[in-house]
Amino acid sequence: MSRYRYHFLDSADHVADFHLIECETDSQAQARADRLLAACGYPGIEFWDRDRKVYRARKTDARCVTQNEERARLGSRRPARAS
DSSP states (O other): OEEEEEEEEOTTSOEEEEEEEEESSHHHHHHHHHHHHHHSSSSEEEEEETTEEEEEEEEETTEEEEHHHHHHHHHTTOOOOOO
16 A cells, blocks of 8 residues: 655645555556545645655646646637747
């Protein structure tokens, strides 16, 4: 079983609070992070396994946005290059 450190992030992406939680897999820890984010008053969460950042998610319009969704959203809004 691994011990994960969850960071609750404020609107400036600074760590506002943290918790230590044990889970058996990264997938279980990610599901727990999503539930914690949905239930907390902070706009973001990330969790770490020692020095390895495992997952990061943010709330947007009352729903949880995962890292991959956020990357896809930002990637689709890249400004056109000037020629």
